[in-house]
Amino acid sequence: MKIMIVEDDLTIRDMVGETLEKWGFETVKIEDFDQIMQVFLNHDPHLVIMDINLPSFDGFYWCSKIREISKVPMIFLSSRDTPMDIVMSMNMGGDDYIQKPFHMDVLIAKINALLRRTYSYMETQSQTMEHDGIILNLENGEILHGDRKSELTKTEFHILKILMKNKGIIVSRTKIMRSLWKNENFVDENTLTVNIARLRKKLVELGKEHFITTKKGQGYIIQ
Amino acid sequence: MKIMIVEDDLTIRDMVGETLEKWGFETVKIEDFDQIMQVFLNHDPHLVIMDINLPSFDGFYWCSKIREISKVPMIFLSSRDTPMDIVMSMNMGGDDYIQKPFHMDVLIAKINALLRRTYSYMETQSQTMEHDGIILNLENGEILHGDRKSELTKTEFHILKILMKNKGIIVSRTKIMRSLWKNENFVDENTLTVNIARLRKKLVELGKEHFITTKKGQGYIIQ
DNA sequence: AGGAAACCTTAATATAAACTTACAGCTTGA
DNA sequence: TCAAGCTGTAAGTTTATATTAAGGTTTCCT
Numbered sequence: 001m002k003i004m005i006v007e008d009d010l011t012i013r014d015m016v017g018e019t020l021e022k023w024g025f026e027t028v029k030i031e032d033f034d035q036i037m038q039v040f041l042n043h044d045p046h047l048v049i050m051d052i053n054l055p056s057f058d059g060f061y062w063c064s065k066i067r068e069i070s071k072v073p074m075i076f077l078s079s080r081d082t083p084m085d086i087v088m089s090m091n092m093g094g095d096d097y098i099q100k101p102f103h104m105d106v107l108i109a110k111i112n113a114l115l116r117r118t119y120s121y122m123e124t125q126s127q128t129m130e131h132d133g134i135i136l137n138l139e140n141g142e143i144l145h146g147d148r149k150s151e152l153t154k155t156e157f158h159i160l161k162i163l164m165k166n167k168g169i170i171v172s173r174t175k176i177m178r179s180l181w182k183n184e185n186f187v188d189e190n191t192l193t194v195n196i197a198r199l200r201k202k203l204v205e206l207g208k209e210h211f212i213t214t215k216k217g218q219g220y221i222i223q
Numbered sequence: 224m225k226i227m228i229v230e231d232d233l234t235i236r237d238m239v240g241e242t243l244e245k246w247g248f249e250t251v252k253i254e255d256f257d258q259i260m261q262v263f264l265n266h267d268p269h270l271v272i273m274d275i276n277l278p279s280f281d282g283f284y285w286c287s288k289i290r291e292i293s294k295v296p297m298i299f300l301s302s303r304d305t306p307m308d309i310v311m312s313m314n315m316g317g318d319d320y321i322q323k324p325f326h327m328d329v330l331i332a333k334i335n336a337l338l339r340r341t342y343s344y345m346e347t348q349s350q351t352m353e354h355d356g357i358i359l360n361l362e363n364g365e366i367l368h369g370d371r372k373s374e375l376t377k378t379e380f381h382i383l384k385i386l387m388k389n390k391g392i393i394v395s396r397t398k399i400m401r402s403l404w405k406n407e408n409f410v411d412e413n414t415l416t417v418n419i420a421r422l423r424k425k426l427v428e429l430g431k432e433h434f435i436t437t438k439k440g441q442g443y444i445i446q
Numbered sequence: 447a448g449g450a451a452a453c454c455t456t457a458a459t460a461t462a463a464a465c466t467t468a469c470a471g472c473t474t475g476a
Numbered sequence: 477t478c479a480a481g482c483t484g485t486a487a488g489t490t491t492a493t494a495t496t497a498a499g500g501t502t503t504c505c506t
Contacts, residue, residue, distance in 0.1 A: 071343060083326040090332035095340055096319065103306040109313035117318055117340060120294065153482055169362040173464095191484055193464055198483095216463060216492055217377040221363055376493060396453095414495055416453060421493095439452060439503060 001115060002026040004045035006036060006062065008054050019104045036062050041182045045072065047115060052078040060092045067093040073114045129164045131222060134208055136160055145206035156199040163212060163222045172219035224338060225249040227268035229259060229285065231277050242327045259285050268295065270338060275301040283315045290316040296337045352387045354445060357431055359387055368429035378403065379422045386435060386445045395442035
């Protein structure tokens, strides 16, 4: 499990990082606070530890930026502990709040509890997604329709998964592109179009037309 | 959402129950502490609030009993607050820990955060705005009226959203135009008129006339 | 009532977003 | 090392939708 640490106090950052590694977690520490989003997109961590007081923008700001694109579990750290701070943290999309100074044992226990809550269902979670007769096998990237099946490439699979996960909701092209190519922001806009076309072609070959709808100027939707 | 409260102090139990109900939660309060498992099985709550100090068996015991059969989210309450208590709570399968005495705001915030995390599908329940029978779906840009529906383009959607957000208030044409076209101040005044017309046409097709009223010289209003 | 803003209607036109098709660089594995 | 399939690029095309244009209403003030 990979944990991203956003904390400007070097002592705390190192201590937390070291302890987490001792516990077998992989850590990603933010050093340049202008690069938070890029680092997040690059590493796609399983959990984020976020200090509230940071240089320039604060932890709440970065939380809401991350929440625009991800539901990653997040624990706030802060030396203040009025009820308002706690309520604020939760309302911004945080999952827990720990007051500094804290015992590492407590942090570890809370991280474990939150990871268990977030990812445990994954084991029992069904290995397929279904919508309107199309079954997407998450294990091997196959799509089924009736008795016909087809294999998707990595990119096609990724696109279909994100669209099916958001069925009934318009997913913008930039959101898909960010999710596919992280911060390699030099990939052509058209690359997505081509991949969508390839995916659609396979769906049509299975006898499924109009599965992905284009919302011009807005994105794509499965409904 | 149904919340089970396991707390022997009558004052706290009632206060928590009352507040939760004020927030729209259904509550199940334990009165007979030999019946915890039966009540749990009967009601199948979405979340459990568990005091640690209870008559006969303590909260940890009941937590582990419940964990044998369910992954229901659980928040512990206790007046003690050594790191050990917190760590213990988490390790027993709890999701959070609140020290007594606590602010109800904090409890509510933690409950909401935990429910959000556990039943994340709640977030996918569609976000809408409603006024006078017209429902605007913010996630797929559709408008509904009774059983009829219509799809909006990006511009139409933007206009309707800004008008519904300001329902009962006159929104000036310049305000709408600035919001739509930012600083491209070279777009024709009439462009807005045409888009309003198209939007109205779709509303009429749904059987809704006079939804957007023109206030000559002032702007448009939905009332 | 008369006139002029302000706004509406309809239809033609322009445009940017998305699509199609073809191709070439890679990777992978036989 | 060569074939097969994946992936991104390029160039040209289509199309949904915004914009323009031109003439028609409504509203409101004197």
